[in-house]
Amino acid sequence: MHRASEDHRSVEFPDLVLPLLDQTRRLFATATGTVALFPSSGSGGWEAALTNTLPAGSHVLLPGAGQFASLWGDAARRLGYEVTTFADLAWGAPPPPDRIAEALNSDRDRHIAAVLIVHNETSTGVTADLPAIRRAIDSTGHPALLMSDGVSAIASLEYQHDAWGVDVAITGSQKGLMLPAGLALLALSQRALDAIDHGAPRAYFDLKPMLAQNQTGYFPYTPSIPMLYGLRESLAMLREEGLPEVFARHARLAAGVRAAVAAWKLSICCRERSAESNTVTTIYTPDGVDASKLIKHAFTRYNLSLGGGLGPLAGKAFRIGHLGDLNEGMVLGALGLVEMALLDSGVKLDPGAGVAAAQRSWLAS
Numbered sequence: 435m436h437r438a439s440e441d442h443r444s445v446e447f448p449d450l451v452l453p454l455l456d457q458t459r460r461l462f463a464t465a466t467g468t469v470a471l472f473p474s475s476g477s478g479g480w481e482a483a484l485t486n487t488l489p490a491g492s493h494v495l496l497p498g499a500g501q502f503a504s505l506w507g508d509a510a511r512r513l514g515y516e517v518t519t520f521a522d523l524a525w526g527a528p529p530p531p532d533r534i535a536e537a538l539n540s541d542r543d544r545h546i547a548a549v550l551i552v553h554n555e556t557s558t559g560v561t562a563d564l565p566a567i568r569r570a571i572d573s574t575g576h577p578a579l580l581m582s583d584g585v586s587a588i589a590s591l592e593y594q595h596d597a598w599g600v601d602v603a604i605t606g607s608q609k610g611l612m613l614p615a616g617l618a619l620l621a622l623s624q625r626a627l628d629a630i631d632h633g634a635p636r637a638y639f640d641l642k643p644m645l646a647q648n649q650t651g652y653f654p655y656t657p658s659i660p661m662l663y664g665l666r667e668s669l670a671m672l673r674e675e676g677l678p679e680v681f682a683r684h685a686r687l688a689a690g691v692r693a694a695v696a697a698w699k700l701s702i703c704c705r706e707r708s709a710e711s712n713t714v715t716t717i718y719t720p721d722g723v724d725a726s727k728l729i730k731h732a733f734t735r736y737n738l739s740l741g742g743g744l745g746p747l748a749g750k751a752f753r754i755g756h757l758g759d760l761n762e763g764m765v766l767g768a769l770g771l772v773e774m775a776l777l778d779s780g781v782k783l784d785p786g787a788g789v790a791a792a793q794r795s796w797l798a799s
């Protein structure tokens with residue numbers, strides 16, 4: 435990324451951009467879809483997805499529970515959309531396909547224009563079952579688009595844009611792609627693309643000039659060229675390892691983290707075994723142990739950055755992120771330091787218990 439930039443209007447620039455768009459399509463596993471790269475963080479991807487494909491004022495169903503589902507809903511409301519949520523869904527529960535089908539079946543006048551799913555809820559460590567949600571939508575015959583926020587999923591968890599029938603997927607550069615924040619990546623199905631003539635007002639995030647210019651390898655405004663160099667390298671790294679191998683590595687490392695948590699006798703936020711995230715684990719601290727203090731202590735004493743409990747989990751939970759450029763050694767280091775921070779905070783555990791449990795889980799796999 436740190437090299438002299440090139441002229442983004444030069445005749446050579448498409449040599450960078452066109453293969454990058456092609457490789458990005460592969461990342462999303464789409465042969466028939468269209469991808470777009472916006473210089474923005476993941477939140478800009480939410481805005482681009484909504485405003486390009488949904489007429490102003492339309493209704494969306496947002497059936498997830500967690501901080502990022504809430505923030506996506508807030509963004510949608512501020513953009514003028516009507517948002518229906520399952521307010522009683524517990525944080526830690528995945529979006530329920532049967533209730534999605536029920537909600538769509540009762541929407542007889544077809545007001546709901548899209549179902550918004552956070553594929554991997556980074557606040558709770560819960561992964562949604564996108565294929566089951568697609569089947570639930572199909573079972574109703576409802577025409578709503580299916581949108582997936584894959585910010586903490588894409589390039590770390592299996593994702594099949596075409597095969598799973600997702601209409602718009604969004605990710606950001608700073609997680610599975612191992613880059614700094616600053617690039618939002620979108621994948622759109624043909625149905626989503628057909629909808630962009632009837633979307634809401636937008637300017638910076640307008641897909642029309644973006645896709646028109648992308649066809650010949652250019653952008654409608656100055657792209658973040660270092661991010662494009664970074665993306666080229668991160669996609670090459672993912673290709674080198676192989677996406678199935680990348681997904682398997684995340685599954686293996688996550689199993690080790692969960693084994694450690696079990697050995698510490700702590701509980702995780704995710705309520706369903708099959709929904710446990712392979713990119714982040716949200717762990718409750720025992721009663722009487724303030725998670726915010728634990729996180730601060732881990733940072734100041736051990737230089738270890740743990741994720742904080744978000745929303746209602748603030749002070750009650752901490753998060754271990756385990757995605758991207760990561761191997762067993764790095765995870766063991768983190769687990770060892772978490773143990774020390776927990777011990778310093780008065781949690782009773784045997785030093786090394788979590789580390790040994792992770793090792794045993796990997797030795798057995």
Ligand code: PLP
Pocket residue numbers: 475476477478502552554555556583584585586606615
């Ligand atoms: N969606 C999810 C699932 C996230 O984890 C995040 C950020 O962590 C976002 C959206 C927002 O992305 P950004 O912070 O890049 O705007």
